[in-house]
Amino acid sequence: MSESSTLARPYARAAFSLAxxxxxxxxxxxxxxxxxxxxxxxxxxxxxxxxxxxEADAVALLSPPDDTxxxxxxxxxxxxxxxxxxxxxxxxxxxxALYADLRAEQEQVVRARxxxxxxxxxxxxxxxxxxxxxxxxxxxxxxxxxxxxLIGGAVIDTGDAVIDGSVRGKLARMQSLLxx
Numbered sequence: 001m002s003e004s005s006t007l008a009r010p011y012a013r014a015a016f017s018l019a020x021x022x023x024x025x026x027x028x029x030x031x032x033x034x035x036x037x038x039x040x041x042x043x044x045x046x047x048x049x050x051x052x053x054x055e056a057d058a059v060a061l062l063s064p065p066d067d068t069x070x071x072x073x074x075x076x077x078x079x080x081x082x083x084x085x086x087x088x089x090x091x092x093x094x095x096x097a098l099y100a101d102l103r104a105e106q107e108q109v110v111r112a113r114x115x116x117x118x119x120x121x122x123x124x125x126x127x128x129x130x131x132x133x134x135x136x137x138x139x140x141x142x143x144x145x146x147x148x149x150l151i152g153g154a155v156i157d158t159g160d161a162v163i164d165g166s167v168r169g170k171l172a173r174m175q176s177l178l179x180x
Contacts, residue, residue: 005098008091012098015079016106024071025103031072034064035080036096039089048089055084062089101159110136115145116154117166132156 019028038044039062047053047061059080066073083089104111112132114120120128125142132140136158151167 004091004094007088008094008098011079011083011088011091012095012102015095015099016102018075018079019072019099019103020106022071022075024069024075025106027069027071028076029100029103031064031069031076032092032096032099034068035062035076036093038062039092045090055081058084058089062092104141108138109141110138110158111141111143113143113145113157114154115147115150115157117146117148117150117152119146120144120154128154128156132158 015028015032016025019025039048044061048058059077062080063077064072069076080089083092083095100111103109110132114125114128125144129140129142132142149168151171153166153169155166155169156163
C-alpha cells in the first residue's frame with residue numbers, strides 16, 4: 001500500500017460521509033473529479049506546492065464552477081479548506097479514486113475496465129455487461145480502452161479480478177507451457 005493511499009483514505013471516507021449524509025454523492029463525485037483533474041495538472045500541482053499560495057486561493061482554484069455540482073457547493077469548499085490547511089491538496093487524485101471506490105461499494109456497482117484490440121460495439125458491450133453482472137451479482141459500470149498490441153480479444157479488469165481473453169495473453173500462456 002502506498003503512502004499516498006494511506007494518507008488519502010481518511011479524507012476520502014470523510015468526503016463520502018459528508019456526501020452520503022446530504023444525499024449528494026453524485027455531485028461530490030463530480031466536484032472531486034474536477035478538483036482531482038486540476039490538481040493532477042503539472043502547472044497547478046506546482047502552484048499548490050508554492051508557499052505563497054493562500055489557502056483561500058487554492059480552494060478557489062480547485063473548486064468546480066457553481067453550476068457543475070450544486071449539491072456539493074457548501075461542504076466541498078470547506079473540505080478543500082481542510083485539505084489546504086493540512087497541505088493535502090496534492091492527494092486529490094487519490095482521494096477522488098478512493099471516494100469512487102466507496103461510492104461504488106455502497107451502490108453495489110462493479111467498475112470494469114475493458115481493454116480490447118479494436119473498439120467494441122454497443123452490442124458487444126451490452127453482452128459483456130450482462131455476463132459481468134451475472135458473474136458478480138452487481139450492476140456494472142464499464143470504461144473502455146483500445147490497445148492494438150493485444151492482437152485480438154480483450155482484457156477485463158475489475159480491480160479484484162482480471163480476465164485476460166486477449167490473443168497476446170493466450171500466446172504468452174502457450175509460450176510458458178512450451179518452455180516448461
